Amino acid sequence: KAPEAEEGQSQDPPELREQRARATLRERYLRSLLAMVGHPVSFTLHEGVHVTAQFGATDLDVANFYVSQLQTPLGVQAEALLRCSDVISYSFKP
Amino acid sequence: MSEWTKKSPLEWEDYVYKEVRVIASEKKEYKGWLLTTDPVSANIVLVNFLEDGSLSVTGIMGHSVQTVETVSEADPRVREQLAHLFTSADCKGYSP
Structure with missing residues (x-):
């Protein structure tokens, strides 16, 4: 779920951090559309x-x-x- | 195409919860707290807290974004409010 995904564990590989950021940003965007x-x-x-x-x-x-x-x-x-x-x-x- | 659309998710994430000023096509200017940037379209979502206690949400299409500058850093109280925005029970239809 979103909360733990926000804490970028800096020891993780860059691809993983990037993918996590992408997922968090996208989920929030979809939720903002849903609210609209x-x-x-x-x-x-x-x-x-x-x-x-x-x-x-x-x-x-x-x-x-x-x-x-x-x-x-x-x-x-x-x-x-x-x-x-x-x-x-x-x-x-x- | 602006530089904004070419940024990586980690670069976009740097702006989350910060107060930003966005200059878009036709000299349109927007200011607000950045909630998210859609990694697919690069659309930006800004939130403004109005005097009557209500919220105003503005989406700026990624293709029209020219510049994004930080006005102020994330404020803990705003961060708290934004973190829970749109995640309440009435939105759970989206949960996988």
Whole structure:
């Protein structure tokens, strides 16, 4: 589990420490995504565009965000995929 | 692609729990306590404690990160709060 994984035992081989760090970072990231499900999230896109939507899911490599109730300047889109390459940042309140 | 996406997990881990300032594409600037960096996408997750006691969580896409600088070192109280964030019972669905 996470707590003991955080203590980097310096005598361990570098590959092991690196793998442990990777696992801890990834688990936390996935948990942060899980906490975002169903919450309104505001996305900052390129060229100063801001949209809000309910977060649904993302793919393994975080290439797309699947959202619902996407509020766009042209109206509300019931379901949409936001390409992560179009996104600069996102924020939500857990 | 920024240098940030090329860092190793151990380098990313160095920033965990620290207060950082991130400069992203289009001169966007973000400040907050770093919770994690996704080793797959290099996305950064920052946490801010708001005055009303609530939290705000911001994710910055790894591809748009230009620079990350440390503003202050990990504070023991913040560290304690961040360590337990998103690991409560309502999130256990993910546990293997």
